[in-house]
Amino acid sequence: MFQKMIKRISKRKDAGGSPFIKTVKIYRSEAQVIDVKMILDTGCEAYNLITYQVVDNMHKAEEINGSAELICICLNGETLASMGTINLRWKGRGFRKIFETTFHVIGGDNMSWQVILGAETIKRECILKFMGFGGRTILPKKTKDERAREDQRRREHDEEVARNAAEVAANENAKGSSASWSNWEWDESRQSYYRARLIGNAWEYQYSTNPT
Numbered sequence: 457m458f459q460k461m462i463k464r465i466s467k468r469k470d471a472g473g474s475p476f477i478k479t480v481k482i483y484r485s486e487a488q489v490i491d492v493k494m495i496l497d498t499g500c501e502a503y504n505l506i507t508y509q510v511v512d513n514m515h516k517a518e519e520i521n522g523s524a525e526l527i528c529i530c531l532n533g534e535t536l537a538s539m540g541t542i543n544l545r546w547k548g549r550g551f552r553k554i555f556e557t558t559f560h561v562i563g564g565d566n567m568s569w570q571v572i573l574g575a576e577t578i579k580r581e582c583i584l585k586f587m588g589f590g591g592r593t594i595l596p597k598k599t600k601d602e603r604a605r606e607d608q609r610r611r612e613h614d615e616e617v618a619r620n621a622a623e624v625a626a627n628e629n630a631k632g633s634s635a636s637w638s639n640w641e642w643d644e645s646r647q648s649y650y651r652a653r654l655i656g657n658a659w660e661y662q663y664s665t666n667p668t
Contacts, residue, residue: 476495476496476497477493477494477495477496478493478494478496478548478549479491479492479493479494479549480492480493480494480546480547480548480549480571481546481547481548481549482510482514482544482545482546482571483544483545483546483554484514484515484516490510490513490514491549492510492570492571493569493570493571494546494570494571494572494573495569495571495572495573496573496578496583496584497572497573497574497575498575498578499575500528500572500574500575501574501575501576502574502575502576503527503528503538503560503572503574504557504558504559504560504571504572504573504574504577505536505559505560505562505569505571505572505574506542506544506559506560506561506562506570506571506572507561507562507563507564507567507569507570507571508539508561508562508563508564509565509567509570510570510571511542511561516542516544519542519543520539520540520541520542520561521540521541521542521543522538522540522541523540524537524538524539524540525537525538526538527560536562537562537563538560538561538562539560539561539562539563540560540561541558541559541560541561542558542559542561543556543557543558543559544556544557544559555581557573557577559571636653637651637652637653637662638651638652638653639651640664640667643663646663647665648663648664648665649663649664649665649666649667650662650663650664651667
């Protein structure tokens with residue numbers, strides 16, 4: 457019971473925190489994953505970062521490639537050095553898509569973060585649009601004027617659809633009510649031939665002294 461309570465509190469805390477700090481699952485193997493906190497950092501232009509402690513906990517230190525290099529200078533003036541890079545597969549909790557990303561491994565003790573996803577990867581993978589962490593898209597609220605314009609466009613569209621439907625119905629009725637001409641007959645009073653057809657509710661007549 458106590459463990460379930462801790463899990464519920466943890467979920468509420470994760471859901472109610474920063475939208476740019478999320479729990480993700482990194483694959484240790486095809487069947488094993490670990491949960492880590494990932495920061496979406498659009499101010500980190502070119503690099504994705506992961507702490508050596510996380511890599512070591514996954515027993516993947518031997519998979520680090522390359523050599524140490526200075527990759528950036530932090531706002532506090534400290535330099536940030538990479539121990540090398542590592543390719544990892546990860547996904548947002550409760551989501552199916554799996555991302556494959558290259559991370560720079562950062563050494564140090566008691567780091568205040570675990571994983572940072574940089575701007576280049578966020579843009580390339582469409583992370584924010586794709587909802588890679590699960591959940592739903594939050595659309596911006598429309599202003600009163602925007603709602604009014606949208607309602608007006610909807611009314612105009614509905615009116616146009618109704619007009620088109622009425623025109624189609626009228627044409628169909630006209631086609632259905634336009635009967636063919638009858639055979640020519642002799643009208644003694646007029647001393648001519650005539651024929652007739654029904655248009656709607658009225659008869660139309662044609663007269664001729666020499667029908668063909």
